[in-house]
Amino acid sequence: MTAQAFEYTFFAEQRPCALVVSHERSGTHFLMNALASCYGYVAQPWINLDVPEANINYFDPSVISEYLRLLAGRPLANIVKSHHAADFFAGELARLTQRYVILSVCRHPVSVMVSYWRFLHGLPWFEGPKVADPLTLARSEPWGLMRRYHLGQYPTLLRRWAAHGEGWLAAAESQRGIAVVRYEDLDAHFEETMLDLAPFFGRTPQVLACPPRGVNVVPGGPEDPTGCGPPDIEALERLCRDEVGATMARLGY
Numbered sequence: 001m002t003a004q005a006f007e008y009t010f011f012a013e014q015r016p017c018a019l020v021v022s023h024e025r026s027g028t029h030f031l032m033n034a035l036a037s038c039y040g041y042v043a044q045p046w047i048n049l050d051v052p053e054a055n056i057n058y059f060d061p062s063v064i065s066e067y068l069r070l071l072a073g074r075p076l077a078n079i080v081k082s083h084h085a086a087d088f089f090a091g092e093l094a095r096l097t098q099r100y101v102i103l104s105v106c107r108h109p110v111s112v113m114v115s116y117w118r119f120l121h122g123l124p125w126f127e128g129p130k131v132a133d134p135l136t137l138a139r140s141e142p143w144g145l146m147r148r149y150h151l152g153q154y155p156t157l158l159r160r161w162a163a164h165g166e167g168w169l170a171a172a173e174s175q176r177g178i179a180v181v182r183y184e185d186l187d188a189h190f191e192e193t194m195l196d197l198a199p200f201f202g203r204t205p206q207v208l209a210c211p212p213r214g215v216n217v218v219p220g221g222p223e224d225p226t227g228c229g230p231p232d233i234e235a236l237e238r239l240c241r242d243e244v245g246a247t248m249a250r251l252g253y
Helices: 028-039 061-071 109-121 134-139 144-149 157-174 183-188 190-196 233-250
Strands: 017-022 042-048 078-082 100-106 178-182
Touching: 017 028, 017 061, 028 042, 028 078, 028 100, 028 183, 028 190, 100 157, 100 183, 109 134, 109 157, 109 233, 134 157, 134 233, 157 178, 157 233, 178 183, 183 190
Parallel strands: 017 078, 017 100, 042 078, 100 178
Antiparallel strands: none
């Protein structure tokens, strides 16, 4: 059986390409679908930067940059998706933002850890720790295939979440063409949040329609994968405040 050729879509006029980055389980596809609904980008099929078959040296930022710039040789409408930390693009963001709008979507760490815990249990491979509950996951050291998204190692998944958020927040503060979008703002204030992105794309939204929540998303795992009952959200919230409270405050949590 032969692989189906990827279907690229291009705008008729010159427009910036869109790169959506995030920590896993942060509402990546919610934002991608929103860009498709409001700004006319293509969220399905998207271009996944995590493609080993592309033979990319992910530890050389110039190689990643060149790959993305080649994709942007024409006004690409397909959204590029990545879970990589900002470190992977070190020294190249100024070049990339000549052709890309880069949007980093973040989410409250409690919600991320609960969703990630379920997601990991739903995978047949060793993506990361499959532990009893989200609280244990937040305290666990990253391991397995998830480590492809960060250059160094972190003592806990919470520290990994914080480093990802801090990296892209610093990038947005230092480089035009990069914005941090909170999942919670997209969820509660959809129209306002999408209008705030208009200066980045150089146009107002064609429509302001929130996309259906169950379409073109990466599904989570089972509700209670370990049979231990509902997660202890209050304990997880306290742990997050104790461990990564400074980052949460900088992101408005």
